[in-house]
Amino acid sequence: MLGPAILVLIAVVIPALVAGVLSRLLRTSLLLTLPIAVSVLLVNVFFFPGGRTELLRIGPIVATAEGLGFAIEILARILAISGAITLFYLVTRPAELVLDLERRGVSPQLGFVANASVQTVPAMVERAGAITAAQRARGLDTEGSVWRRARGIVPIVGPVILGSIAEVEERTMALEARGFTRPGRRTLLWAPDDSGLQRLARWFLLLALPVLAAARATGWLS
Amino acid sequence: MVDLAVEGLSHVYGREVRALQGVDLRIASGERVALVGQNGSGKTTLVRHLNGLLRPSSGRVLVDGVDAARLTVAQMARRVGLVFQDPDQQIFAASVRSEVEFGPRNLGLRGGSLRQAVDEALDAVGLGTEARTNPYDLGSARRKLLALASVLAMRTPVLVLDEPTTGQDLRGVERVRSVIESASSAGRTVIAISHDMRFVAESFARVVVMHAGRIVLDGPPESVFAAPAWDRLRATYLEPPLAALIGESLGLGSTPTDEALIYAISSS
Amino acid sequence: MTLTLEKVSYRYAGAATPSLRDIDIALRDGEVLGLVGASESGKTTLCLVASGLAPRTVGGRLTGRVLLDGKDIEAARIHELAGRIGIAFQNPATQRSGVTETVFEEVAFGPMNLGQPLDEILERTSSALRALRIEELAPRDPGQLSGGQQQLVAIAGLLAMAPSHLVLDEPTAQLDPAGTTLVGDAIAQLALDGTSILLVEHKTDLLARVCSRVIALEAGRVAMEGAAPDVLSDPRLGQLGVAEPALVRLRRMAEGAGLDPARLERAEASV
Numbered sequence: 001m002l003g004p005a006i007l008v009l010i011a012v013v014i015p016a017l018v019a020g021v022l023s024r025l026l027r028t029s030l031l032l033t034l035p036i037a038v039s040v041l042l043v044n045v046f047f048f049p050g051g052r053t054e055l056l057r058i059g060p061i062v063a064t065a066e067g068l069g070f071a072i073e074i075l076a077r078i079l080a081i082s083g084a085i086t087l088f089y090l091v092t093r094p095a096e097l098v099l100d101l102e103r104r105g106v107s108p109q110l111g112f113v114a115n116a117s118v119q120t121v122p123a124m125v126e127r128a129g130a131i132t133a134a135q136r137a138r139g140l141d142t143e144g145s146v147w148r149r150a151r152g153i154v155p156i157v158g159p160v161i162l163g164s165i166a167e168v169e170e171r172t173m174a175l176e177a178r179g180f181t182r183p184g185r186r187t188l189l190w191a192p193d194d195s196g197l198q199r200l201a202r203w204f205l206l207l208a209l210p211v212l213a214a215a216r217a218t219g220w221l222s
Numbered sequence: 223m224v225d226l227a228v229e230g231l232s233h234v235y236g237r238e239v240r241a242l243q244g245v246d247l248r249i250a251s252g253e254r255v256a257l258v259g260q261n262g263s264g265k266t267t268l269v270r271h272l273n274g275l276l277r278p279s280s281g282r283v284l285v286d287g288v289d290a291a292r293l294t295v296a297q298m299a300r301r302v303g304l305v306f307q308d309p310d311q312q313i314f315a316a317s318v319r320s321e322v323e324f325g326p327r328n329l330g331l332r333g334g335s336l337r338q339a340v341d342e343a344l345d346a347v348g349l350g351t352e353a354r355t356n357p358y359d360l361g362s363a364r365r366k367l368l369a370l371a372s373v374l375a376m377r378t379p380v381l382v383l384d385e386p387t388t389g390q391d392l393r394g395v396e397r398v399r400s401v402i403e404s405a406s407s408a409g410r411t412v413i414a415i416s417h418d419m420r421f422v423a424e425s426f427a428r429v430v431v432m433h434a435g436r437i438v439l440d441g442p443p444e445s446v447f448a449a450p451a452w453d454r455l456r457a458t459y460l461e462p463p464l465a466a467l468i469g470e471s472l473g474l475g476s477t478p479t480d481e482a483l484i485y486a487i488s489s490s
Numbered sequence: 491m492t493l494t495l496e497k498v499s500y501r502y503a504g505a506a507t508p509s510l511r512d513i514d515i516a517l518r519d520g521e522v523l524g525l526v527g528a529s530e531s532g533k534t535t536l537c538l539v540a541s542g543l544a545p546r547t548v549g550g551r552l553t554g555r556v557l558l559d560g561k562d563i564e565a566a567r568i569h570e571l572a573g574r575i576g577i578a579f580q581n582p583a584t585q586r587s588g589v590t591e592t593v594f595e596e597v598a599f600g601p602m603n604l605g606q607p608l609d610e611i612l613e614r615t616s617s618a619l620r621a622l623r624i625e626e627l628a629p630r631d632p633g634q635l636s637g638g639q640q641q642l643v644a645i646a647g648l649l650a651m652a653p654s655h656l657v658l659d660e661p662t663a664q665l666d667p668a669g670t671t672l673v674g675d676a677i678a679q680l681a682l683d684g685t686s687i688l689l690v691e692h693k694t695d696l697l698a699r700v701c702s703r704v705i706a707l708e709a710g711r712v713a714m715e716g717a718a719p720d721v722l723s724d725p726r727l728g729q730l731g732v733a734e735p736a737l738v739r740l741r742r743m744a745e746g747a748g749l750d751p752a753r754l755e756r757a758e759a760s761v
Binding site: 260261262361362363364388389390391392393394395417419420459460461463464465467468470471472480481483484487488 | 527528529530580636637660663664666667668669670671692728731732733736737739740743744747748749753754757758760761
């Protein structure tokens, strides 16, 4: 029953080891799944319907082995998913990903938006901080009652939005002045390495998908 | 009348960035002080301590003898008005008038006295005829003057200006100058951060030079821009005004302003 | 190649009055042309028109002609002009693409967009870095540089596209004295190298140093035009809302006090 989960774990853990990010991977995915893990464990260990083999008794509540087994199965799946996502995040540099997509035909403007979006949030947060400071210097009370603080929303959100719009205008002009809107592909300075082995691995994974799905559906893998 | 004092003030951003290292400074009520230095020297950090936006990592800030740590920023705003460098970081109202009303309204002004404070501030910066204009219909230089008016209207005993003349044309600079003059004659303390050494020499009685989180020079323009201080000044990548350089070269002693130089030449 | 504005008037969309009226100016090969005027006198609009961003990106109506090497650029799209006229603004942060990790990539951004061959891009990027003397900044993160350094990177990014003209709209406005000196020196060097530059600045001392000619705008019209030393010492500058260079002011005050200005000039030359 743990078969598929273990399979994926192997597909995640071994690459992580090779990439040298195993400890970070384990830490991050364990941290991510901790809240769910706790509730899944508690609910299933103690309240699994059809649980018979008693492990522990706390008053009227019984921990069953079947429940534990079920919980572990679920957790393994969750870990597999979170592990895979974390692995992707840990070994991929966004710039490389975007460049590779561009090399394969995605429009450079789209790639730009993907890259630039990452930068927007911290920039906006910083801006909101600067604006809050300016308004507090004019007596805006951010330390008083909730009602008073609510009144401070417009003087803070207003300049954030207006300023962002003004900034976008300037940025657009600067980008256009550097040929950003030229249709077609642009020359790339570099692109991530690709090797025959990687291509092979990608095809293998792609083909494994329908095979595994079929195996699961026919009950051969449970 | 508000005296300001900063004692052993240190400020660290995060865990490592030492923006201020044990700064001691006293500014008496009514003084006109220019704060100069490169970006990163600590000037902005220092002035943000004066109105409570930043709190010391160590040392203390005293406003009229009261430890600023005991006051909220809103309370400090009553005593120390700070005009930021970028007007677009504060403008949110649909009209010039509403924008200027924001500050004094927060301090409790209403009705006739509010209107008067706003009118005076708008006249002082030359925006009297633009009360109903949308701030974004003004050019960026006049928006800066708008930001200045919005703090002027708060009538704080201390006025702190962050780079008031940057981006201003001749008339804008003259406006700023006259605002400083009138504020000063009304007994208000004026502190300005500036990169314009000539403006500093002409409008301020005291110049505080900062570098790497410390004060390296503090005195009237006659001493700060005089030849004996040039090495220290240049070590902070600042140049004395041309009048000072020429005055020294002609052997006329310290002539930090154009007027002083011409006077010295005439009398020699 | 000369960049010419012929009887150019420009009105922003929805504006009541035109921002430029009947402008006739020419920026010749290898010339550094200074542009001064009060706030809102049309300097930035002139820069936008000269670079083609107005009316293409900014919207609005242009009457008259803008000619590059005698040919009307009206039909040219903005990306076609990008490689020929480079424009830089005063805010270092908004000119960064925000998607590059090194200064080298940042400077190469323009040529990359223009689809030039790789070896040409590498060559142009290197020479742009050399022209601005910022080769050692090549591996650094553009977001971690000082304001002055960022402006140099922005200008290098324009140079890498090998434009025939550079339009710089108050490049030192937001910089501290060290940054202003850095950028001022770089512009002086570019001028020596024969780059054609249209330079807008309030800092007339800088213009006195690098410009061969200066134009003064008033309410969207050309109010004064001529050799830099003449325009910058013209007593009408004050009325136009322009601050005189420091030496010019001292000379005027000396004359007003009945003193010989020559002594001042000799002293200034020696400092």
